[in-house]
Amino acid sequence: MKLQRTQLAAAVGAAFVVGTSAVQAQTTTPGPVSSAQPLTVQLYGQVNRALMWADNETQNKWFFVDGQPSSTRFGINALGQVAPGLRAGARIETEIKSNPSNEVSFAVPSQGALTGDAVGFAERWLDVFFEGGWGRINLGQGSGAADDATTIDLSGTALANGAAIADWGGGIPFTTAGGVATGVTPAAGIDNLDFESRYDRVMYTTPTFGGLRAQVGHGQKAGEVTEASLWYTGKLAGELQAAIGWSRETATAAGQQDNETVGGSISWLHGSGFNVTAQYSQSDLFTAGRDATHWMGKVGYKFGTHAVSIGYFVGEDQVAAGDEVTAIALGYTWNPIRWAEVYANAIQYELDRPAVDANDIRVFSIGSRIRF
Numbered sequence: 001m002k003l004q005r006t007q008l009a010a011a012v013g014a015a016f017v018v019g020t021s022a023v024q025a026q027t028t029t030p031g032p033v034s035s036a037q038p039l040t041v042q043l044y045g046q047v048n049r050a051l052m053w054a055d056n057e058t059q060n061k062w063f064f065v066d067g068q069p070s071s072t073r074f075g076i077n078a079l080g081q082v083a084p085g086l087r088a089g090a091r092i093e094t095e096i097k098s099n100p101s102n103e104v105s106f107a108v109p110s111q112g113a114l115t116g117d118a119v120g121f122a123e124r125w126l127d128v129f130f131e132g133g134w135g136r137i138n139l140g141q142g143s144g145a146a147d148d149a150t151t152i153d154l155s156g157t158a159l160a161n162g163a164a165i166a167d168w169g170g171g172i173p174f175t176t177a178g179g180v181a182t183g184v185t186p187a188a189g190i191d192n193l194d195f196e197s198r199y200d201r202v203m204y205t206t207p208t209f210g211g212l213r214a215q216v217g218h219g220q221k222a223g224e225v226t227e228a229s230l231w232y233t234g235k236l237a238g239e240l241q242a243a244i245g246w247s248r249e250t251a252t253a254a255g256q257q258d259n260e261t262v263g264g265s266i267s268w269l270h271g272s273g274f275n276v277t278a279q280y281s282q283s284d285l286f287t288a289g290r291d292a293t294h295w296m297g298k299v300g301y302k303f304g305t306h307a308v309s310i311g312y313f314v315g316e317d318q319v320a321a322g323d324e325v326t327a328i329a330l331g332y333t334w335n336p337i338r339w340a341e342v343y344a345n346a347i348q349y350e351l352d353r354p355a356v357d358a359n360d361i362r363v364f365s366i367g368s369r370i371r372f
Helices: 007-026 111-115
Strands: 040-055 060-066 073-083 086-096 121-132 135-143 198-205 212-220 224-235 238-249 259-270 274-284 291-303 306-316 324-337 340-352 361-371
Touching: 073 121, 198 224, 274 306
Parallel strands: none
Antiparallel strands: 040 060, 040 073, 040 361, 073 086, 086 121, 121 135, 135 198, 198 212, 212 224, 224 238, 238 259, 259 274, 274 291, 291 306, 306 324, 324 340, 340 361
């Protein structure tokens, strides 16, 4: 949403104009600064709220949640031409989540049960960049070079039925027939292992050649992080997108190994609306001697403003050696206009652990995302 589109944004824009005028009034040295093109500033955001019902055969409950696959957030983009063939910009983005759909549980059904109704802000992007025909350099807090390489999805149902399926009901515990907690949740047992997310880093992105682009970066979380990825967008009787990535975070404690992850995803949308999506990732966990994996396959169909898909997901050895958590999910999305979506899903999680007879978990959700 550009600043001039609302009165609020116009007021914000006026503040920028006043500030810019003050700076220009104090600038006496002629040169590129005074002749530069003005900076374009854009305010954007979204609200994503849903009703979610969960049942682990010991308890069941309705929750009012923020949809973790794409949380409630807002931000500011700035972009301007600083020299011929060179642009610069910045991005500030924060999220504010009440009752995240991947964290609520029967013990903690709402934010207030844990924090006294205090809902905090969390940083997502604090980033500057320069770009031209040679590519782009990013510096600051933001997505790492391989972030989202496992989440390519052309099905139109990514909110309800994406690769990170444990974003829905991820905090609900598996229990035994006697109601005893197993210590496993979907969030812990079937994570999609999507590299290192966002952190402070420097990252280079190449120009696109024949549908291909590459990214490489280095930064800091608890340990030093290095990431690289390759992305493809093309045509094949419709649309085809794919990505493959690699990341490594150095160990920060004695007895740990580096956390190294490799994986990728691919999605094909035929001109008829039929689509297929697949993903695989493997991570050498900090815990020495144990690797974890995640894979999924999904088929779907898009027709007009509607989309539906069914997916199967598997997480192996993520909590303990020998564990396998699976999920089968059905997702639906109605997207009548770019900025409004209504979605619903039905998910069944199963835990296979040696010598443990665990109950299944069932999750149903319906929600909406409004973007501006």
